[in-house]
Structures are given as C-alpha cells and as structure tokens.
Amino acid sequence: MIFSNCRLPELGEEELLAQYAFVVRDRESALQGSSEESRVFLADRYGGLGMALHGGSGRVGHDGRFEAKGIGLTPLATSRAVDHAYSSGEASVIECILELIWGEVLEEALPHGAVRSLAVLDTGLPFESAGDLASHDVCSMRGILVRQRAYRPAHFMRAIYAQVAPGEHLVPDHVRTANAINALPYLLPLPAESNDRPMSRVERLHAGMHEMVERLARQHAAARARRFMHGAITASNLTLDGRWIDYESTSHVPVFGSSEHFYPPFWSDDRGIWRTIEYLSYYIDKYFDDGDPGIRNNYVELFHQRLASEQRTASLSVLGIPEGLLTDLDSKDALVMDKLGDIVLRIAKSGRTRPFCGADTDFHTFGHYNLADIAVRLAATDQDESRDRMLSAAISCPALRERLVTTYNHALGVLRRHNTVRSWHRRGLAGLLIFGATKLASQFPLLREGKLKSKLEAICAEVPDRVDLRHAIEELLQSIVADVKLAMSGYRGDGIVVANDHGSALKFYPTTAELVYLDNGSAERLRIHSQFDVPKDLTQSIALIDRFSQRTG
Structure with a gap:
C-alpha cells in the first residue's frame, strides 16, 4: 500500500x-x-x-x-x-x-x-x-x-x-452497442423532481439526456471560470452524471485563455462535449428500439444554450458576485446581469496573444487584461462616476471600458435592491465582491502543467521510507486541497471565509462589513478589525488578507 x-x-x-x-x-x-x-x-x-x-x-x-x-x-x-x-x-x-x-x-x-x-x-x-x-x-x-x-x-x-x-x-460491437443503448434510460441521471414519478423508457431517456446535458454545461462553465482545463475532453473522459475522469492532461491555468498549448485551446474545448452529445444522439437514434425518441440535434443545441447561460452566471463569480444573489430577479434585472456576464466573457476571451507554458513565470504579461484586478477596482470604488477613471490603467480601450462601467453600475443597482443585500452594511457588498474576486483569482503553481508530477517525483526520490512517503503525500494532498477549497468557496448564507489555518478562520460578514477571527478550538469570535478598509486594487486586497492571516496566526 x-x-x-x-x-x-x-x-x-x-x-x-x-x-x-x-x-x-x-x-x-x-x-x-x-x-x-x-x-x-x-x-x-x-x-x-x-x-x-x-x-x-x-x-x-x-x-x-x-x-x-x-x-x-x-x-x-x-x-x-x-x-x-x-x-x-x-x-x-x-x-x-x-x-x-x-x-x-x-x-x-x-x-x-x-x-x-x-x-x-x-x-x-x-x-x-x-x-x-x-x-x-x-x-x-x-x-x-x-x-x-x-x-x-x-x-x-x-x-x-x-x-x-x-x-x-x-459479442459483435454493434450488438454490444445496441444492448447498451437500450439500457441507457436506466443509467442516465435524473433531475431530483422526477425521481419519484413513474415514467416510460422514452420519458426516462429524454429526462436523463436533459439532465446529463445540464450537468455537462454547468460543470464546463464552472471549470472555465475557475480556470481548470481537462485537456483531453472525449466521450471516455466524461461521465453520464457530469463528472470528469482521467486527468493526465488536466491543469489549472494562471490566466484566462492562456492555454493554447493544448488542443483545442481553452475557449474551444467544449467541442469535445458537444461532439460527444452528437455521437451519443446518433447511436440512440440508430439503436433505441422503443420507437423514435427524436433525439438527434435536440440535445446538441440544448448544450450550446445551457453552456452560454451557465457561462454568464459563472463569469459573474469572477467579479465576486455569488450565484445566490442572482436568484429571484425579475426579467429586466436578469437581463442586466446577463449583459454584464457577456461583457466579462468578452474581456476574458480577448487579449491572450501567446500560449502559456507551465515553465513560464511571467504569466501576468499574457495579453491585455487582468480580470481579478478589474473586479477589485470596480467593487472598491464608491462613486459610480469614478469607476471609469479607476479602470483607465486596467482597460486601455475607452469603448470597452465605458460599456463595462455602465453595465456594472446598473448591475450594482440590481444587487443593492436584492432582499438579502438591503440589510447589509453600506460597505458589505463591496467587501463581498472584493474578497470573492480575490479568492477566485488564486494561483496554484503546483497544478500547472507538469509541476505536480515533478513535485511528486522529487518527494518519492527523497523519501525512501514507505511510511514517511505516505505522510509526505498526505501532507501535500491536504495542502493543495485546502487551498483549492478555500479559493472556490464563496458566500454562504452569512459571510465568506477569506483565510483559514489549522481549524481557525478569518471570515468577512457583509451585514456589518467586519472581518472576524473564528477559533474553532474555543468557539471564540474575536472581532479583529472593526472598520473594514476597502482596498483599491488586487494587490492591496491580497495584502489585506495576508496581513490579517499573519495576525491571526
């Protein structure tokens, strides 16, 4: 072992x-x-x-x-x-x-x-x-x-x-495939609301295909927003329930759109998913023996629609906007948030002029835009009319900058009218957006192409004792998973955790705009900063988190 x-x-x-x-x-x-x-x-x-x-x-x-x-x-x-x-x-x-x-x-x-x-x-x-x-x-x-x-x-x-x-x-391959296709309705995932409802095989097939496509779209949109790239998306590297499998080509890329050393590149790798849906639909049409299920093309188009919608929502998380604040919006407000999501996607996709290599360290020079810094600058500015000036160094194109600022100002109005936000401190929303964007911008150098493998090879070579080796692997695993979990965890009900260490946590509460130190060992809540100083850019935001993390440590 x-x-x-x-x-x-x-x-x-x-x-x-x-x-x-x-x-x-x-x-x-x-x-x-x-x-x-x-x-x-x-x-x-x-x-x-x-x-x-x-x-x-x-x-x-x-x-x-x-x-x-x-x-x-x-x-x-x-x-x-x-x-x-x-x-x-x-x-x-x-x-x-x-x-x-x-x-x-x-x-x-x-x-x-x-x-x-x-x-x-x-x-x-x-x-x-x-x-x-x-x-x-x-x-x-x-x-x-x-x-x-x-x-x-x-x-x-x-x-x-x-x-x-x-x-x-x-068994001949066409017979094997036909048998598998006719078992598919009972192997596909079903939406929670349909689990207890009696359904025919055709109904189960449609419900299951719809749920599978929804999950694949949501998974892929989230992976892009969080900059995880599978690297080899095929029908054999996805599961029916939406999970990924086989990670030999997987990497966490440092900036959006930078991983063109894989094929297809970062913003085109959904091709492997929709082609998988297309081929699966073909075989269902060919071999399903319970009448014509009318599958072909329907679910490819559904995937494109759902991916576009999920990407808008996921891209807003890059600005620190949690999905929970996008619920219960009327159609007009929802359109404003969708428009903002589309602009963020345009910024994310543009300007990456050269591919990222795992050995490079100057990844911040790739392309024109640093989305995390843009997000913090937007949220940190109290006055709507000042945002254009604050972004002048971050976005050189005046038309793009004006479009982003105008839409962002409208979106802030939508968020401020949200029932949850109305009871918050006036700086609560700004703090939530800043910390959310800063966390999602976290870098994981070991998860870049080839780095983790090199690290493991070094550990295995340096630690010959099997017991010590197991401890070293566990320590590495714990460290990586804890960092990823912290970065990907957003607003949950009452606040957002911005740092943690050995059971203690630093948490921001938007209701009072306070950073609070939580000691799990003694269940002690210590307010360590009664007046939240709003950082002005990403560098200041990172420094703020580091300063309080060191103080609590």
Whole structure:
C-alpha cells in the first residue's frame, strides 16, 4: 500500500490489498513473492473518437464495485500505436498518485466533482518505460490505482476500428452497442423532481439526456471560470452524471485563455462535449428500439444554450458576485446581469496573444487584461462616476471600458435592491465582491502543467521510507486541497471565509462589513478589525488578507 485516501474510506487497507492487488501475468518471469491466487476482473467495452484500435479499457479492470487501473493488458487493448503505459497495460506509481490527487482537487473545485480514487498499490514490479531504469525507487515502480466506477458516454458508442485480440470471442460491437443503448434510460441521471414519478423508457431517456446535458454545461462553465482545463475532453473522459475522469492532461491555468498549448485551446474545448452529445444522439437514434425518441440535434443545441447561460452566471463569480444573489430577479434585472456576464466573457476571451507554458513565470504579461484586478477596482470604488477613471490603467480601450462601467453600475443597482443585500452594511457588498474576486483569482503553481508530477517525483526520490512517503503525500494532498477549497468557496448564507489555518478562520460578514477571527478550538469570535478598509486594487486586497492571516496566526 503506497497511499490510502482517508477522504474516501469505503474499504479498509486489508480489503483493498486482498481484492485489488492483482496483475495480469503477461511476463516470462513471475513476480517474486506473488501467490497463485487469481481473480476475474472485467474490462469495459466502449468506443467513440480517439480510441485508435482499442475496444475499450486497455489497462483497467473492475469487479463490479471499483476499478483497478494498471493491472495489465486487457483483451481490448490491441493497438501498439500508443505510448508505453497503454501498450503494456501498466501505470506508474507517480501516475496513480497524480490521478488520486487530481480527483480530490476537482471534487472540491467543480460543481459535479470528479471520479475519485481510494488507494494506490505498489505491485513490486518496475514500470518499464522507454528510459533506462537504473534506480528502483518508487518513481520507477508500477502501481495500481483503485478508483470509483462510472458510466461514460463512450460506453454507448461503437468502437468501429477495434481489433479483437487473437483467441477472444466477443459479442459483435454493434450488438454490444445496441444492448447498451437500450439500457441507457436506466443509467442516465435524473433531475431530483422526477425521481419519484413513474415514467416510460422514452420519458426516462429524454429526462436523463436533459439532465446529463445540464450537468455537462454547468460543470464546463464552472471549470472555465475557475480556470481548470481537462485537456483531453472525449466521450471516455466524461461521465453520464457530469463528472470528469482521467486527468493526465488536466491543469489549472494562471490566466484566462492562456492555454493554447493544448488542443483545442481553452475557449474551444467544449467541442469535445458537444461532439460527444452528437455521437451519443446518433447511436440512440440508430439503436433505441422503443420507437423514435427524436433525439438527434435536440440535445446538441440544448448544450450550446445551457453552456452560454451557465457561462454568464459563472463569469459573474469572477467579479465576486455569488450565484445566490442572482436568484429571484425579475426579467429586466436578469437581463442586466446577463449583459454584464457577456461583457466579462468578452474581456476574458480577448487579449491572450501567446500560449502559456507551465515553465513560464511571467504569466501576468499574457495579453491585455487582468480580470481579478478589474473586479477589485470596480467593487472598491464608491462613486459610480469614478469607476471609469479607476479602470483607465486596467482597460486601455475607452469603448470597452465605458460599456463595462455602465453595465456594472446598473448591475450594482440590481444587487443593492436584492432582499438579502438591503440589510447589509453600506460597505458589505463591496467587501463581498472584493474578497470573492480575490479568492477566485488564486494561483496554484503546483497544478500547472507538469509541476505536480515533478513535485511528486522529487518527494518519492527523497523519501525512501514507505511510511514517511505516505505522510509526505498526505501532507501535500491536504495542502493543495485546502487551498483549492478555500479559493472556490464563496458566500454562504452569512459571510465568506477569506483565510483559514489549522481549524481557525478569518471570515468577512457583509451585514456589518467586519472581518472576524473564528477559533474553532474555543468557539471564540474575536472581532479583529472593526472598520473594514476597502482596498483599491488586487494587490492591496491580497495584502489585506495576508496581513490579517499573519495576525491571526
């Protein structure tokens, strides 16, 4: 056992080892110390784009409860036109730890979360990559990742070019796909309000497709606003319930629109989602045997509509505006907020003139606009007529600046009329917007492309003792997840947490415009700053949080 995820204690360590410490014996020499005990794992058949000659999971088996990734070649992995891990059926220990950490990060960061992992097991075998394996530390070892099971859209698509391994006799792929499609109505997620209502298969199919599309749109819009990029969105890297899975290309990008080193780039990667919906709709039309469900094109268009709507809402969070203040608006006020969201999206998408490389440190020079600084400047200015002047250095285009300021002023009027905000201190709304925008602008250098992998390789090389290694991984995981959780947590009912450490927290209350220190150990509330000094830009906002964090520490 390399690492066990205490956040997902569904199985104990002994049971994990007893049930999942197995590999496909495909080498001439048997593993020293291994037993003759065997287990049967099942390989999932699925298709879709990007499958090459594979017929499904090439190195993952499941037992009906959880999946084991890296157990060896399955009969569905027949293509050798891929890298070593996929052509051998192996997974390195580093890859397994990376996926476990990313699963926990994305579970906190995204509204529908991610497929999570229970544990990383050490097989005792070297990971035979193309390089020279002179050392036998954990970095060079082959692992097994035990993770949650999930249905993917790819499970319901043809693997048209798959080649069956010699000696394998499988149900024809078109028969397999037809059977899967006809089970789809009972596997799709349903909206909460329809769970208790009797429905026909066609009704369940439509309700489930609608819910899946809604979740995919909401997940993707939130990921963009929070600058998380999957990097390889395909039918096999999404789940029916909206989660992400397989994070080898995932990164947190430092500024909007900067990750054009992936294909498609940041603002075009919804292509993988709508093409997935399009292909799934095609196979439903082709194989669903309970009449014509009328699926084709309907749900692709719905996805585009829902993504546009969700992106407007998510983009407002970049300005620090919480979703809770966008409820119960009349149609006129809702149009004002939508217009502001569209302007923010335009600013986010423009000006990123060169791709971001994970090794670069000058990411603030990419393009023209720093949205977080713009957000703080907007909120920090008391007088509506002063905002244009305050933004002159941040937005050089007068027409864009005027349009943003005018719409923002109207939006502030909408927010101030909200029933929740009416009872707040006059500086309460400004403080909420400033801290919300500042938190969402947080940087996570370790989550940029390749950095976390390098960090794990260094830890594994420096900490040979397995007990110490487990503690080091847990400490790293706790640190990253805590930082992400803090940055992504917004206004909740009475206030917004702006800093925390070891059970204590610094919280801003808009009702009184006060920063309050909360000590969980003694349940003590200490007002540490009775008069909230409004910062004027992002730098001052960060400094304000740091100053009080140090004081409480």
